[in-house]
Amino acid sequence: MTIAAIIVAAGRGTRAGGDLPKQWQMLAGRRVIDWTLNAFRNAPEIDRIVVMLHPDDMDRLDSTDRTSVVAGGETRSQSVRKGLEYLDGSGVTHVLIHDAARACTQSAYITYITYVLREQQAQAVAPALPVTDALWHGSDGKVTGTQDRAGLFRAQTPQAFVFDTILSAHRTYEGEAADDVEVARAAGVDVMIIDGEQDNIKITTPADFARAEKILQGQMDIRTGSGYDVHRFGPGDHVMLCGVRIPHDRGLQGHSDADVGMHAVTDAIYGALAAGDIGRHFPPSDPQWKGAESHIFLRHAVDLAHEKEFKISNMDITLICEYPKIGPHADAMQQALSDITGVEPDRISVKATTSERLGFTGRGEGIAAQAITTLIRP
Secondary structure: OOEEEEEEEOOOOHHHOOOOOHHHOEEOOEEHHHHHHHHHHOOOOEEEEEEEEOHHHHHHOOOOOOEEEEEOOOOHHHHHHHHHHHHOOOOOOEEEEEEOOOOOOOHHHHHHHHHHHHHOOOOEEEEEEEOOOOEEEEEOOEEEEEEOOOOOEEEOOOEEEEHHHHHHHHHHOOOOOOOHHHHHHHOOOOOEEEEOOOOOOOOOOHHHHHHHHHHHHHHOEEEEEEEEEEEEEEOOOEEEEOOEEEEOOOEEOOOOOOOHHHHHHHHHHHHHOOOOOHHHHOOOOOHHHOOOOOHHHHHHHHHHHHHOOOEEEEEEEEEEOOOOOOHHHHHHHHHHHHHHHOOOHHHEEEEEEOOOOOHHHHOOOEEEEEEEEEEEEO
């Protein structure tokens, strides 16, 4: 099977309000369409993605090796037809068709749909939820009748099809359809219903944004890591702390530049990723790291987080020492860490405490640092 996904995002979505069509509005820190694309990109069964955009929006999204951006039509059915025609002859055997406004769809559910499509050898598979509420007919604000809800379902997407089957159905269909199941059934195709998901909502009105945000926040992969490091004092005329050179009558000793604060936050990031510590990635036995600047280690940890699609939400670093005094340099340290990591300065905390002259830090034998960082993957 070679499976493609067509994401329909060419509509204007005026009922959702706002200055932009709903697919371009922000939702829990990302655009609606970005959440949708992320779910399909993280589904290993999806080989290609075609995004159908309004001609005026073509510059809002870039094509990649796996994702193609194609101009849609005036209606949803026309956009889907254009997406199918774009894929014709590409070797795609099956296709999932999805509304960009269903931003809460999960990668695991996409995998489930492709599994059913393959195992049942179905021509078409579509998710739906049984209607459980009482149904009324109404007019002029009054109930005029009731409707039996037996056998009624609320349709969802993605809807999955054998590619040639749905392409042929769209080529022969006339007029506008509510969804692709209607197109398939008009061509005599049997559509298999599978259980939909309550959280797979379609953003239609302004109130839906708040509901979708709560759902997405519950789906986030949130990780916390901690780091701790110590370096002793030795000969020198300065110390490096969190990327800032601070004049001092002694220096910190270490295989690298001994930036104890930066080492702690680096290990905190590695810890959140379950990726060991600095010593695993930069062994002290390797002479190439002797005297290395610690921003190399921190940048590596940040890049590793990005490779795993995590965003660093915040960093909290505490330096434990009697001297030098940290307060006058805290702002500069925040900025230096921000420059290295790309995290906004107001999400970076650098503070200090003493140990009341107890222990090695109290005796002025060295500096300790501890750090906590939070990583988020949508």
